[in-house]
Amino acid sequence: MKRRAFLERIGSILALLGLTQAEWLTLGNRYHQALATPNSRKLALLVGINEYPQSSGLSGCLTDVELQTELLINRFGFANSDILTLTDEQASREFIEAAILDHLGKQAKADDVVIFHFSGYGTRVKTGNLPETVENALIPVDKDTYNGIVVNYLLEETLLQLLRSLPTAKVAAVLDTSYNVRTTPQPSGLRFRSRPESLTAKLTVKELEFLNNLQTENTAINNSNLMVLKATSNPEQPAGEMLFSGFTAGLFTYALTQYLWETTPATTIQVLFSHVSSSMYKLGGEQQPGLLTEKKNPQSSLVTDIFPLERSHAQAVIRAKDEESKTAQLWLGGLPPHVCQYYGVGSRLTTLSGEQLIVKSRTGLRAKAQILNQNPNQPLQIGQLVQENVRVLPRNINLTVALGGGLERIERVDATSAFAAITRKVNIAAPEQGADYIFGKLQSTPSRYSIFSIGGEPILNTAGEVGEAVKVAVQRLTPKFSTLLAAKLWRLTENEGSSRLAVKASLEIVNKISSRLVMQRQTKGSVSGETIANKVIATPGTSVPTVPVGSRMQYRVENLSDRPIYLMLVGLNNNRSAVAFYPWQIPSEEDNPNSKPRLEEVVITPGQTLKFPENDNTFGWLLSTRAFFAEHQLIISAAPFTQTLTALRSVKYPTADQQPISPLVNDLEVAQALLQDLHNASKVKVDTNGTTNESYVLDVNNWASLNFSFQVV
Numbered sequence: 090m091k092r093r094a095f096l097e098r099i100g101s102i103l104a105l106l107g108l109t110q111a112e113w114l115t116l117g118n119r120y121h122q123a124l125a126t127p128n129s130r131k132l133a134l135l136v137g138i139n140e141y142p143q144s145s146g147l148s149g150c151l152t153d154v155e156l157q158t159e160l161l162i163n164r165f166g167f168a169n170s171d172i173l174t175l176t177d178e179q180a181s182r183e184f185i186e187a188a189i190l191d192h193l194g195k196q197a198k199a200d201d202v203v204i205f206h207f208s209g210y211g212t213r214v215k216t217g218n219l220p221e222t223v224e225n226a227l228i229p230v231d232k233d234t235y236n237g238i239v240v241n242y243l244l245e246e247t248l249l250q251l252l253r254s255l256p257t258a259k260v261a262a263v264l265d266t267s268y269n270v271r272t273t274p275q276p277s278g279l280r281f282r283s284r285p286e287s288l289t290a291k292l293t294v295k296e297l298e299f300l301n302n303l304q305t306e307n308t309a310i311n312n313s314n315l316m317v318l319k320a321t322s323n324p325e326q327p328a329g330e331m332l333f334s335g336f337t338a339g340l341f342t343y344a345l346t347q348y349l350w351e352t353t354p355a356t357t358i359q360v361l362f363s364h365v366s367s368s369m370y371k372l373g374g375e376q377q378p379g380l381l382t383e384k385k386n387p388q389s390s391l392v393t394d395i396f397p398l399e400r401s402h403a404q405a406v407i408r409a410k411d412e413e414s415k416t417a418q419l420w421l422g423g424l425p426p427h428v429c430q431y432y433g434v435g436s437r438l439t440t441l442s443g444e445q446l447i448v449k450s451r452t453g454l455r456a457k458a459q460i461l462n463q464n465p466n467q468p469l470q471i472g473q474l475v476q477e478n479v480r481v482l483p484r485n486i487n488l489t490v491a492l493g494g495g496l497e498r499i500e501r502v503d504a505t506s507a508f509a510a511i512t513r514k515v516n517i518a519a520p521e522q523g524a525d526y527i528f529g530k531l532q533s534t535p536s537r538y539s540i541f542s543i544g545g546e547p548i549l550n551t552a553g554e555v556g557e558a559v560k561v562a563v564q565r566l567t568p569k570f571s572t573l574l575a576a577k578l579w580r581l582t583e584n585e586g587s588s589r590l591a592v593k594a595s596l597e598i599v600n601k602i603s604s605r606l607v608m609q610r611q612t613k614g615s616v617s618g619e620t621i622a623n624k625v626i627a628t629p630g631t632s633v634p635t636v637p638v639g640s641r642m643q644y645r646v647e648n649l650s651d652r653p654i655y656l657m658l659v660g661l662n663n664n665r666s667a668v669a670f671y672p673w674q675i676p677s678e679e680d681n682p683n684s685k686p687r688l689e690e691v692v693i694t695p696g697q698t699l700k701f702p703e704n705d706n707t708f709g710w711l712l713s714t715r716a717f718f719a720e721h722q723l724i725i726s727a728a729p730f731t732q733t734l735t736a737l738r739s740v741k742y743p744t745a746d747q748q749p750i751s752p753l754v755n756d757l758e759v760a761q762a763l764l765q766d767l768h769n770a771s772k773v774k775v776d777t778n779g780t781t782n783e784s785y786v787l788d789v790n791n792w793a794s795l796n797f798s799f800q801v802v
Contacts, residue, residue, distance in 0.1 A: 130198075130201050130202065131161075131165065131166065131167045131168070131171055131201065131202045131203075131204075131397065132167075132171050132172075132192065132193050132196055132197055132201065132202070132203050132204070133157070133161055133167055133171065133172040133173070133203070133204040133205070133206070134172075134173050134174075134175070134185075134188050134189060134192055134193055134204075134205050134206070135154045135157050135158065135172060135173070135174045135175070135204075135205075135206045136154075136174075136175045136176070136180050136185055136205075136206065136207045136208070136209065137150035137151045137152075137153050137154035137174070137175075137176050137177075137180070137206075137207075137208045137209065138150050138176070138177055138180045138208070138209035138210070138228075138229070138230050139151050139176075139177060140177045140178070140230070141209075141210065141228070141230065142230070144210070144284060147208075147209065147210070147280060147282060147330060148280065148330065148332070148337035149208070149280075149330035149331070149336075149337035149338040149339050149342075150176075150208035150209050150265075150330075150339070151176055151177075152336055152337060152338040152339075152342075153206070153208035153265055153338055153339045153342040153343075154174055154176060154206070154208065156338060156342055156343060156346040156422060157204075157206050157263070157342065157346060158172055158174070159346075159406065159420050159422050160346045160349055160350065160422065161204065162472070163400070163403075163406040163420075163472055163474065164349065164350055164396075164398065164399070164400055164403070164474075165396055165397050165398060165399055165400075166397065166399035166400065167204075171196075173188055173192045175188060177230060178230055179230075180209070180229050180230045181229050181230055181231050181241075182229040182231055182241050182242065182243045182296065185229060185243060186243065186247070186251060186299065189205070189248075189251045189252065189255075190251065193205075193255055194254070194255055194256070197255050197256055197257045198256065198257065199256060199257055199258070200257060200258070200259060201257045201259065202257075202259045202397050203252075203255055203257055203259065203260045203261070204261055204262075204263070204396075205248075205252060205260075205261070205262040205263070206262070206263045206264075206265070206342075207227055207248075207262070207263070207264050207265065207266060208265040208266065208282070208339055208342060209227065209228060209229075209266055209282065210227075210228040210266065210282055210283065210284050211225065211226065211227055211228060211245075211264075211266035211267050211268040211282060211283050211284070211328075212225075212226055212228055212242070212268055212283060212284045212285070212286055212287075213225060213226070213268050213269065213286035214226045214240060214242050214244075214286065214287070214290060214291070214292050215287075215290065215291045215292065216244070216291075216292050216297060223286065224244055224245065224246060225244070225245040225246075225268045226242035226243060226244050226245060226268070226292070227242065227243040227244075227245065227248065227264075227266060228242055228243075228284060229241065229242065229243055238289060238290060238291065239290065239291055239292070239293050240287070240290045240291070240292060240293065241293045241295075241296065242292060242293075242296065243296070244292070244296060244300055245264075245268075246300060247296065247299060247300045247303065248262070249262075249315065249317070250300065250303040250304060251303065252315050253315050254303065258314045259314070259394075259395075260314070260315050260316075261315070261316045261317070261318065261395040261396070262315070262316070262317045262318070263317075263318045263341075263342070263345065264317060264318070264319050264320060265282065265320045265328055265339040265341045265342045266282045266283070266320060266328055267281065267282055267283040267320060267321050267326065267327045267328035268283055268324065269283060269286075269324055269325050269327065270283050270284065270285045270286075270327065271325075271327050271545075272325075273532060274532065274545070275529075275532055275541060275545035275546065275547065276493030276494060276495060276527045276529030276530070276541045276545055277329075277527070277541070277543065277544060277545030278331065278332070278373065278491050278518075278523070278524050278527055278543035278544075278545075279329030279330065279331055279340070279373075279374065279543055279544055279545070280329065280330050280337075281327035281328065281329050282320075282327065282328045282329070282330060282339070283327045283328070314382070314383075314384050315382060315383070316358075316380070316381075316382045316384065316387065316390075316394070316395050317380070317381035317382060318345065318378060318379075318380060318395075319378060319379040319380070319381060320339065320340070320341035320342075320376060320378060320379075321341075321376045321377065321378070321379055322377045322378060322379030322380075322632065323376075323377070323379075326375070326376045326377070327376070328340070328341060328376060329374055329376065329543075329544060331343075331372060331373070331374070331523060331543060332521075332522070332523040333426065333429075333430060333453070333523050334429075334430040334453060334522075334523060335452050335453030335454075336453040336454065340369045340372060340374045340376065341365070341369065341376070341378060343426050344364075344365045344368035344369050344372070344426065345361075345365050345378070346422060347368065347422060347423060347424070347425060347426060348361060348364045348365055348368065348586075349361075349392070349396060350402065350403055350404065350422055350423030350586070351402045351403075351404070351423055351585070351586030351587075351613070352392055352398070352402065353398070353402060353613070354391065354392070354393045354398050355391065356391065356392045357388065357389055357390065357391055357392070358380065358387060358388045358389070358390050358391075358392065358394075358395075359388040359389065359632075361392055362377075362378050362380070362388070362632035363608065363632055363633060363634060363798070365378050365632070366378060366632040366633050366798070367633070367720070367796055367798040368425065368426060368427075370718075370720070370798060371427050371580055371720070371796075372426055372427060372543065373525065373526070373542040373543025373544055374542075374543065374544045375542060375544040375546050376544070377632045377633060378632050379632075400474060401441060401474060401476075402423075402476075402586060402613055403423050403474035403475055403476055404421065404423035404424050404438065404475065404476055404477045404586065404587055405419045405420060405421045405422070405423055405424070405438055405456075405474075405475040405476075405477075406419070406420050406422070406423075406472060406473065406474055406475060407419060407440075407446075407469055407470070407471055407472065407473045407475060408420050408455075408471065409471060410460070410468075410469055410471065412468070415459065415460045415463070416449070416457055416458065416459055416460060417446055417457075417458050417460055417469060418455060418456070418457060418458075419438070419446065419448075419455070419456040419457075419458050419475060420454060420455060421451070421454050421455070421456055422454055423586065424477070425583050425586075427577075427580055427581065427583075428480070428581055428583065429454065430523070431482050431483060431486060431581060432448065432451055432456070432480070432481070432482075433448070433451075433481035433482055433483055433784055434448055434449060434450065434451070434481065435447060435448065435479075435481040435775035435784065435786070436448040436477075436479060436480055436481045436775075437477075437478045437479035437775060438458070438475040438476060438477055438478055439475065439476055439478045440469065440473055440474070440475055440476075441473075441474060441476070442464070442467065443462070444460060444461065444462055444463050444464070444469060445460075445461040445462055445478070446458035446459065446460055446461070446475060447459045447461065447775070448481075476587060477584070477587035477789055478788070478789055479771070479773050479775060479786060479787065479788055479789070480584070480786075480787045480789070481775060481784050481785070481786050481787075482581055482764070482784060482785045482787070483783065483784055483785075484782070484783055484784060484785060485783070486574075486577065486578060486581075487512075487513070487514060487515060487516045487574065488514060488515045488516070488525050488526070488570055488573055488574040488577060489515075489516050489517075489518045489522065489523070489524045489525045489526075490508065490515050490516070490517060490518060490524060490525065490526050490527065490528050490540075490570070491517075491518040491524035491526075491527045491528070492504055492505075492517065492518075492527070492528055492529070493527050493528060493529020493530060493541065494529075495529055495530050495532075495535065496529060496530065500559050503558070503559040503560055504517075504528060504559050504560075504563060505517055506560070507559060507560040507562075507563035507564065508528075508563060510563075511563075511567055511570065514567070514570055514571060514574055514757075515570050515574075524543060525543070525573065525577060526540050526541065526542065526543065526548070526573060527540070527541040527542070527543065527545070528540060528541075528562075528563070528566075529541055531547065531552055534552075534555060536555050536556055536557075537552050537553055537554070537555055537557065538552070538553050538557060538559065538562035538566075539551045539552040539553070540566060540569060540570075540573075540665075548569070548664065548665050549663060549664035549665075550664045551566060551569055551664075551665075553565060569665065571756065571757045572661075572665060572666065572667045572756050572757070573665055574757055574760075575659075575667060575753075575756035575757040575759065575760035576659075576661050576665070576667065576720075576756075576760075578757075578760040578761065578763075578764060579659050579722050579724065579760050579763055579764075579794075580722065580796075581764075582722065582724055582763070582764070582767065582787070582792065582794035583722070583794045583795075583796055584612075584789060584792070584793065584794050585610060585611075585612060585613070585793070585794070585795050585796070586613055587613070587789050588612040588613070588789050588792065588793035588794070589612070589613075589789050589790045590612060590650055590654065590725060590727060590789075590790065590791060590792060590793040591612060591648075591649035591650040592611070592612055592646065592647065592648060592649060592650065592654060592725050592793050592795075593609065593610070593611040593612075593646070593647040593649060594609070594610050594611070594644060594645065594646045594647070594723055594725075594795055594797075595607075595608070595609045595610075595644065595645040595646075596608050596609075596634075596642065596643075596644055596721075596797050596799070597642070597643050597644075597645060598636060598637075598640045598641065598642060599641055599642070599643045599709045600641060604643070607634050607636060607642075607799060608634050608797060608799070610723075610795040610796070610797065612793045612795075633718075633798060633799060633800045634798075634799040634800070635799065635800045635801075635802050636712065636799050636800070636801050636802070637801075637802065638712060638713065638714050638715060638716060638801055638802065639711070639712060639713075639714050640711075640712050640801075641709040641710070641711050641712075642709050642710055642711075642712060643700055643701065643702065643703065643709035643710075644658070644700070644701055644723065645698060645699070645700050646693060646698065646699050646700075646701070646723070646725070647697075647698045648693040648694065648695055648696060648697055648698070648699075649696075650695060650727075651695050652695060652727050653692050653693065653694050653695065653727075654692070654693050654725050654726065654727060655690055655691060655692050655693075655725070655726050655727075655728065655729050655730055656691050656693070656699075656701075656723065656724065656725045656726075657669075657670065657691075657723075657724045657725075657726075657730050657733055657763060658670035658721055658722070658723050658724070658750075659721070659722050659724070659753065659756075659759065659760070659763070660719060660720050660721035660722060661719075661720045662717045662718065662719050662720075663717045663718035663719075664717075666752060667752065667753035667756040668750055668751065668752055668753055669737070669750075669751065669752075669753040669756075669759065670701065670702065670749060670750055671688060671737065671748070671749060671750075671751055672688055672689055672690070672691045672701075672734075672749075673686040673687070673688060673749065674686065674687055674688070674689040688734055688737055688738050689734075690729050690730065690734065692729075701749070702749030702750065710748065710749050710750040712801055713801070715801075716800075716801055716802050717800075717801050718798070718799075718800050718801070719797075719798065719799055719800075719801060720796070720797075720798045721796070721797040721798070722794060722795070722796055722797075723794070723795045723796075723797060724763060724767075724792070724793075724794045725792065725793045725794070725795075726766060726767055726770050726791065726792045727770055727790075727791040727792070728766070728769065728770035728791065729766075730762075730763070730766045731766060731769075732762040732765050732766050732769075733759060733762040733763050733766050735762065736755060736758045736759045736762040737759060739755065739758070740754045740755055764785045764787075765785070767785070767787050767791070767792045768785045768786055768787060770788075770791045770792060771786055771787050771788035771791050771792075772788070773786050773788045774786075
């Protein structure tokens with residue numbers, strides 16, 4: 090179908106939807122201002138529904154719309170008038186479909202960019218009389234009709250047909266929803282965006298007729314390049330939204346938009362998905378993002394094929410300013426989610442032109458900052474991008490644990506009392522506060538207590554015996570809570586997007602003949618411009634890099650800076666046990682033939698590359714012969730890890746245990762020493778409204794922390 094014919098059909102299709110011109114006008118003046126702009130080149134339709142009339146609502150969908158809006162305007166150059174939002178009562182099925190046809194279809198031209206986003210409930214719905222004719226559907230705000238026998242849902246297939254019919258090949262959709270309800274519920278700190286399939290409800294005839302109309306008349310212009318980014322790759326995995334510090338957001342949308350603030354044009358979809366998946370895992374979600382497209386080799390496509398990067402990477406943007414008080418309001422959407430929750434007063438950010446902003450207060454993703462050294466001839470502008478310079482983190486960070494909903498009242502009282510005895514490590518989550526983990530009972534054996542991720546998955550090897558008392562369970566799990574707190578601390582060092590210490594690191598499968606790249610990470614400060622090409626090699630259909638069991642692994646680190654660098658490696662496997670790289674050095678026999686291996690600093694001089702673990706007798710480390718998930722944090726500093734090595738040396742290791750990658754015994758002590766070493770390396774004085782003894786102050790010029798997460802299969 091030609092474009093002219095397509096546009097001529099819109100009026101009749103709107104009539105088929107049952108919309109009058111007066112109803113469509115209720116979307117507001119901004120939509121019509123957008124139509125009046127003849128040269129619009131980037132268009133977006135963002136849909137978010139928190140309030141549903143006939144079911145419990147959601148809390149993070151409007152935040153998702155805000156996250157996308159800030160990203161599209163400030164990083165990708167979308168005009169505010171070209172972004173149409175439909176929220177809550179506006180987001181009916183008819184309005185969503187009409188907005189795609191009118192706001193997107195009437196304006197888009199060949200090679201224009203179109204983004205569609207949906208956050209809300211999804212479900213499965215019958216589309217025929219046979220029981221097997223059940224399809225995925227988005228749940229708009231419409232009330233069910235005829236007492237739930239007929240429902241006015243938007244089929245996923247209808248949405249895809251609409252987007253494929255747009256007269257441009259650059260169309261992408263982000264769907265932060267899911268369709269299947271988990272069959273085995275577990276204690277969960279997430280609210281899932283899927284509703285149970287109704288056994289009796291059928292889809293409205295109007296939606297089926299509309300889909301049939303699209304399928305029969307739009308086949309000639311179907312867009313096979315449509316890219317759909319989905320919150321989950323597994324149909325059985327529900328998409329979740331999470332309570333953060335001061336706001337709720339979809340796990341997928343928050344992780345996706347955050348990384349897009351920091352990404353570069355050379356980033357591939359596979360690298361994007363690996364970062365998003367890793368971020369969701371660190372937050373407690375087990376879901377992995379999925380990609381739906383007919384495009385060949387889609388995961389090797391560049392992010393710029395979907396999102397048109399126009400401006401430099403950033404961690405924040407100026408949303409408002411007050412010239413009299415010399416303050417600015419910042420949006421911190423580019424900070425890693427687990428970091429943003431603890432981003433402290435005194436943290437310092439800089440504009441690309443050199444002005445400094447010091448955080449004075451923060452609420453959720455918004456911060457108030459004092460403006461320093463502003464050029465009176467070039468005042469700061471709203472929309473100006475800001476990059477992290479100094480990170481301030483509180484020293485009194487604890488693990489936050491929620492009590493599972495299945496616990497009886499007396500169990501909750503006993504658990505609260507037991508946790509009070511380890512208050513320096515663990516806090517019980519308040520209702521308005523997000524949590525790191527959940528303490529609850531196994532669904533299959535309610536008399537057994539365990540630790541669960543926020544997504545509701547039980548942590549391996551944490552379940553106790555049948556009939557165990559609550560207080561005994563908490564005492565038994567105290568060492569595990571220390572490990573989880575240690576991991577929380579070293580995750581807060583992650584700064585691939587903001588570090589100005591120029592390094593590149595690769596994880597490889599090695600043998601004596603050759604090596605194979607698994608993934609590569611590189612700081613933004615390692616090259617001039619924005620030409621970084623991080624790499625990830627993964628099994629098709631997965632977002633996390635995969636490594637065969639029994640592989641021999643090795644890291645390769647390149648020092649691209651003009652200073653010596655020092656490194657440490659810590660990590661977790663999927664039963665949340667800590668591991669670390671132990672830099673054992675074997676002295677020369679000529680010096681002392683009876684000397685034992687000892688722990689020494691690992692230093693890489695400027696311009697040099699180091700492979701580790703490696704020595705004269707062996708290379709790399711051997712993975713176990715069982716499947717597991719591994720998360721490593723490679724932490725690099727411009728100064729020695731003096732206190733970290735002291736902590737590592739404080740434990741006596743049998744000769745047989747002197748392996749390069751081994752269990753970390755005193756994990757919390759090591760994590761605290763790591764942060765202290767980075768603090769000592771920074772040598773920056775900031776105003777934190779307290780003393781430096783209450784905060785870690787970290788300078789991005791002096792450290793880099795890169796995450797490597799992979800699945801052993």
